[in-house]
Amino acid sequence: MEATITQKILAAHADKKSVEPGEFIEAKIDFALGNDITAPLAIKEFERLGVKRVFDKNRIALIPDHFTPNKDLESANQCKILQDFAHKQKIRHYYEVGRMGIEHALLPELGLVSPGDLVIGADSHTCTYGALGLFSTGVGSTDLAAAFITGRCWFRVPESMKFIYKGGLKKWVGGKDLILYTIGDIGVDGALYKAMEFTGDAISRLPMDDRFSMCNMAIEAGAKSGIIAVDEITKRYVGFKRYKVFASDKKAGYSKVIEYDAKTIEPQVALPHLPSNARPVKRIKNISIDQAVIGSCTNGRISDLRIAAHVLKGKRVKSNVRLIVIPATQSVYLQAVEEGLAEIFVKAGGLFSTPTCGPCLGGHMGILAEGERAIATTNRNFVGRMGDTRSEVYLSNPAVCAASSIKGRIAHPEEVM
Amino acid sequence: MKIKGKVHKFGNNVNTDEIIPASYLNTTDPGQLARHCMEGIDKNFSKIVKRGDVIVAGRNFGCGSSREHAPLSIKGAGVSCVIGRSFARIFYRNCINIGLPILESKEAARRIRVNDRLKIDTKRGTIEDITLKKTFYAQKFPPFMQQMISAGGLMKYIKKKKSKIRLRT
Numbered sequence: 004m005e006a007t008i009t010q011k012i013l014a015a016h017a018d019k020k021s022v023e024p025g026e027f028i029e030a031k032i033d034f035a036l037g038n039d040i041t042a043p044l045a046i047k048e049f050e051r052l053g054v055k056r057v058f059d060k061n062r063i064a065l066i067p068d069h070f071t072p073n074k075d076l077e078s079a080n081q082c083k084i085l086q087d088f089a090h091k092q093k094i095r096h097y098y099e100v101g102r103m104g105i106e107h108a109l110l111p112e113l114g115l116v117s118p119g120d121l122v123i124g125a126d127s128h129t130c131t132y133g134a135l136g137l138f139s140t141g142v143g144s145t146d147l148a149a150a151f152i153t154g155r156c157w158f159r160v161p162e163s164m165k166f167i168y169k170g171g172l173k174k175w176v177g178g179k180d181l182i183l184y185t186i187g188d189i190g191v192d193g194a195l196y197k198a199m200e201f202t203g204d205a206i207s208r209l210p211m212d213d214r215f216s217m218c219n220m221a222i223e224a225g226a227k228s229g230i231i232a233v234d235e236i237t238k239r240y241v242g243f244k245r246y247k248v249f250a251s252d253k254k255a256g257y258s259k260v261i262e263y264d265a266k267t268i269e270p271q272v273a274l275p276h277l278p279s280n281a282r283p284v285k286r287i288k289n290i291s292i293d294q295a296v297i298g299s300c301t302n303g304r305i306s307d308l309r310i311a312a313h314v315l316k317g318k319r320v321k322s323n324v325r326l327i328v329i330p331a332t333q334s335v336y337l338q339a340v341e342e343g344l345a346e347i348f349v350k351a352g353g354l355f356s357t358p359t360c361g362p363c364l365g366g367h368m369g370i371l372a373e374g375e376r377a378i379a380t381t382n383r384n385f386v387g388r389m390g391d392t393r394s395e396v397y398l399s400n401p402a403v404c405a406a407s408s409i410k411g412r413i414a415h416p417e418e419v420m
Numbered sequence: 421m422k423i424k425g426k427v428h429k430f431g432n433n434v435n436t437d438e439i440i441p442a443s444y445l446n447t448t449d450p451g452q453l454a455r456h457c458m459e460g461i462d463k464n465f466s467k468i469v470k471r472g473d474v475i476v477a478g479r480n481f482g483c484g485s486s487r488e489h490a491p492l493s494i495k496g497a498g499v500s501c502v503i504g505r506s507f508a509r510i511f512y513r514n515c516i517n518i519g520l521p522i523l524e525s526k527e528a529a530r531r532i533r534v535n536d537r538l539k540i541d542t543k544r545g546t547i548e549d550i551t552l553k554k555t556f557y558a559q560k561f562p563p564f565m566q567q568m569i570s571a572g573g574l575m576k577y578i579k580k581k582k583s584k585i586r587l588r589t
Contacts (some may be wrong), residue, residue, distance in 0.1 A: 149575065366442055
């Protein structure tokens with residue numbers, strides 16, 4: 004039976020020869036993740052059942068990244084629940100402030116997730132890791148609690164949608180633009196319950212960081228997962244370790260196959276209040292901004308900061324704009340310091356912060372007031388996402404975000420280079 | 421389960437940031453979360469909602485973040501059932517897992533009006549609009565999910581299967 008990469012990974016973890024879309028399975032998981040918002044609920048459920056030990060203390064990550072460094076007393080108490088549980092259960096992958104990072108950048112960086120794995124996380128952007136040729140998906144806190152106990156999770160095997168990107172990318176276009184363009188095309192429920200499989204020669208040339216950005220936003224099209232098959236770029240990133248490589252068969256069944264001419268795709272901006280409101284940045288005129296945020300699990304990796312610094316070098320952020328740059332992990336932070344990127348941001352008049360999800364979800368470190376407008380390299384521009392319900396968020400890649408901070412309005416990088 | 425309640429209507433793509441804004445995610449208490457339920461879309465909702473009321477929504481209800489705080493706040497506010505044309509998958513999962521009745525019906529989502537009175541039988545999947553004098557049929561749950569729903573949610577389902585999976589207690 005011909006199968007997709009997603010079917011094959013799920014079958015392998017359910018001890019089955021093959022699985023079909025629509026089938027319900029209980030599968031073994033290789034890794035489970037929770038954060039300071041979702042894990043406290045899971046821990047509460049876990050303890051309510053009176054279970055003494057987690058299924059495997061080495062296969063769980065607890066990452067306090069959303070409201071950390073603790074933004075208020077309540078958040079501090081939430082984080083304390085994680086810390087106490089990690090200590091009690093001897094959870095190996097608990098990372099304290101100073102060593103942590105935004106979960107979806109941190110786990111791949113530490114090599115905790117590998118090709119062929121099945122990963123769940125109580126965070127919707129868990130789909131990020133699919134960039135490594137594995138199946139990963141977001142679940143809720145109760146699912147996480149169940150996984151803590153059983154090491155298993157229930158799934159409905161998804162249909163797959165195949166996206167083929169052909170041709171070379173324009174200057175200033177990256178993975179973020181490809182995914183915004185795609186969501187703009189199919190809509191925020193265009194891939195509801197499905198696995199999005201990204202292929203084509205444009206993808207085979209796409210660097211790892213851009214692949215993470217693409218799979219990260221699969222959820223914004225309603226997808227269960229995003230996935231890119233393992234190739235030389237993946238192998239170089241993962242390095243020398245044992246893992247299993249799965250690939251889709253030539254005649255595998257897809258609910259839809261969509262082809263894009265990648266060379267015509269321009270840098271994109273998604274207008275409020277849905278990620279599907281994507282337009283070429285060139286078509287957006289005179290949208291002034293109060294804030295520019297570069298960071299998040301979507302675009303807070305080193306190559307994102309390099310592009311932003313390249314645009315900002317020797318220039319100044321517009322006097323009435325707040326530029327907030329947040330490296331996704333401590334090692335990205337350190338690298339940005341060593342490469343002189345941090346200096347470029349600060350000299351330009353921007354802020355360079357410790358890793359946190361912070362402003363992306365309107366948590367802290369950059370909340371918008373009523374009527375304020377931000378451009379951000381984050382993943383959601385819902386009503387009130389970054390603060391007041393009457394504020395606005397525009398989504399873009401790091402180069403567009405940096406250029407906009409200089410101009411004080413949404414701008415194409417060409418306008419400042 | 422048999423449910424009776426009054427309808428609150430919402431449109432397409434209502435996301436979890438609207439259901440419960442992130443600034444309230446520093447607690448897991450359903451009572452506290454309920455006070456801010458739907459605040460991002462309707463500031464008065466938590467004040468006007470009555471125990472037993474039903475939410476009827478359009479497409480892709482509950483999209484966005486995985487926060488279980490969203491269905492918890494809805495359940496905490498006293499809402500007895502959520503009906504939608506379609507649901508975002510993590511939200512759907514979360515409702516099943518925490519035992520908040522959730523029904524998918526294109527017709528019901530389209531035709532039911534605000535303030536209509538409903539009589540719902542979740543087991544049979546029937547949605548009777550008393551005001552409209554019309555009955556709608558929700559999509560049936562697959563047997564696997566039906567088991568979990570009858571058990572009263574995922575944790576109770578696991579507890580029931582306790583002997584089979586050898587919990588390390």
